[in-house]
Amino acid sequence: DGGITQSPKYLFRKEGQNVTLSCEQNLNHDAMYWYRQDPGQGLRLIYYSQIVNDFQKGDIAEGYSVSREKKESFPLTVTSAQKNPTAFYLCASSYRESYNEQFFGPGTRLTVL
């Protein structure tokens, strides 16, 4: 079945450590996105990529980095520069012809201790 995989579902890290969240899709989608969600809040866009080897900052990119070396993969690194990294992180993807019809993964819940 086609879909988006995010791993792991739960992740714990010590403060000051960088951590990389995985996102893989086999939907042959062109664009991929990373969102952050805090408790009781809506989603906020971190980074997005419309094609391989290209990505753009979203609304809250500070303290995060991404890469898009393959069409299927869009890993997100939460760096030690991110002041409050504990959150629910969601990856999504879409076709170029319909950017706003996004398919979301199950999310990774990151807790920084």
Next chain:
Amino acid sequence: DAKTTQPPSMDCAEGRAANLPCNHSTISGNEYVYWYRQIHSQGPQYIIHGLKNNETNEMASLIITEDRKSSTLILPHATLRDTAVYYCIVAGAGGTSYGKLTFGQGTILTVHP
């Protein structure tokens, strides 16, 4: 992108129609109305979108007023599995918005037995 206003919460009896309103009085001519929902601790799910005509798919119906300043998402026969946060989003279609969706706080729909 235009801002949207939704009620924070709504209740619905199982088997009855759920009508979720959304105000988007500043919507511009080339902006679409999109609806997503998010079941607790899962990634959001795309439901439906429209420009000015009413739309229907297997999940829901979307009614957009003639002046396009408001819309209503209709779940015709709500079930307990429809309990979720519903997001109304206004965005330009295709390349103009590049998939930069703005998720507000949405409406928490609770379906009761």
